[in-house]
Amino acid sequence: MNHSNADISTRIAQLQATWNAAEAGDVISDLTTAVWQAGGPDARTDAQAAALRELLAYRLGRGATLEDLNLLYRLEQGIGLREQALSAARQAADLADRTSGGAATMDRVAATFQLAKALLYLDSNAEAVRLTEAGLALGDKLDARQPGDAGLLRLLADQHSRLVMRMVTAAGHTEQTEPHFQAAIDRWRRAPDPAGQAAALGLLAEARVFQGCWQQAVDLLRRAMAIVGYPQRTDGLAYGLWAGAKAICRLGDWQQAVAWTQEAARISHALGNAEAVQEARLVEAVALGAGGRLEEALALASQVAADVKALNMGTLELWVNIETAWLRMRAGRPADLPALRATCDRLVSTGYNLLAAEGFYALAQATKRAGQESREPLEQAAAMFRRLGMTWHLEQAARDALL
Secondary structure, three states: OOOOHHHHHHHHHHHHHOOOHHHHHHHHHHHHHHHHHOOOOOHHHHHHHHHHHHHHHHHHHOOOOHHHHHHHHHHHHHOOOHHHHHHHHHHHHHHHHHHHOOOOOHHHHHHHHHHHHHHHHOOOHHHHHHHHHHHHHHHHHHHHHOOOOHHHHHHHHHHHHHHHHHHHHHHOOOOOHHHHHHHHHHHHHHOOOHHHHHHHHHHHHHHHHHHOOHHHHHHHHHHHHHHHOOOOOOOOOHHHHHHHHHHHHHOOOHHHHHHHHHHHHHHHHHHOOHHHHHHHHHHHHHHHHHOOOHHHHHHHHHHHHHHHHHOOOOHHHHHHHHHHHHHHHHOOOOOOHHHHHHHHHHHHHHOOHHHHHHHHHHHHHHHHHOOOOOHHHHHHHHHHHHHOOOHHHHHHHHOOOOO
16 A cells, blocks of 8 residues: 555654564565655655664664565665665675574575666676575575475575576577576466466566567467467566567567557556666656657656666666667657667677667667668677577668667
8 A cells, every 4th residue: 555755754653652563574665666666865755764774774783684684675666776785685685694504594585686676777698696695595405404495485486487588588599597487487386377388488578579579479478378368367477567668669569569558557557666667657658669659668768767867777778778779760859879788788788688789770770861871880780690699680780770
């Protein structure tokens, strides 16, 4: 339940008088939702976050607990303070390691995954992959000791799915990704959890989208829909819907793409997933552009860019830069060359190679349209397309086509 801003202040005061961890978690959720719904923090939400931070610091000063560190992580991550969130995640992981005595425990597994996520927000994709693999190895040991634990199965299945996405964005689809995808599906079935299976398929659809495998992405979405009983139920479909939307747009049905992105945004909004909302809105802008509604598309992309920047959403901001460049070129307008160059450099340095490859191709097209030498970024894009198995993108580059 979302509460008014004034109500959040009242509830923080009640926590200061009488601590309740579950209520603190609810307050943090409502505060972070208020921040992203407003498009960023303001003086009141900053003051509320500071009061919660002070309360948690007081509690941690009396003796660190994983519960308090995890609440601090959720607070900092939720309001977009990524470095502070990373610090809390590191402390939680260190504490879980110390208290585990070297054994695989649920706390240690969860803290490892949390640290991986914190690093991902700061564009450390390679380190996030390493930690996710380490967390899964610990989880496998725990699963062998206590098979059938539904909470553990859901956690591991979710992380297998996310690892597929992280590995694909770095290196394309390789033989190393498929076992993790199959492990995710197997563990969701053991849970059992149809929505989880659908979410795993949606993440793989997202991976296929970045590779340019459009029909495969749509097929994965339709499998996910069948599992949950769409349209009567939409559990677990948020990511799959926007990924399938981009894919079906590339296959020529931009109107279906718009409908799916709007549904994805609605589901994500209800779940309080700010990033998924912005991803869906960005793909809606792409679909509108494909339908010739370029002014609407550019206006929406501009709104997304502003929201993503205000909420400090990291890599998503770089993806917005690339899609905005394509929309501007389609509209016959110049792209922001310095922003595109900086985007490509940052994507390469942080290991998001599939997106970097498309960024270099966008840079090549934009520099050519600006009357500048475009051979170097074009050759870099083509080499990356070949290395990463991005066949569709390579075909478009051979045709000198806009994406």
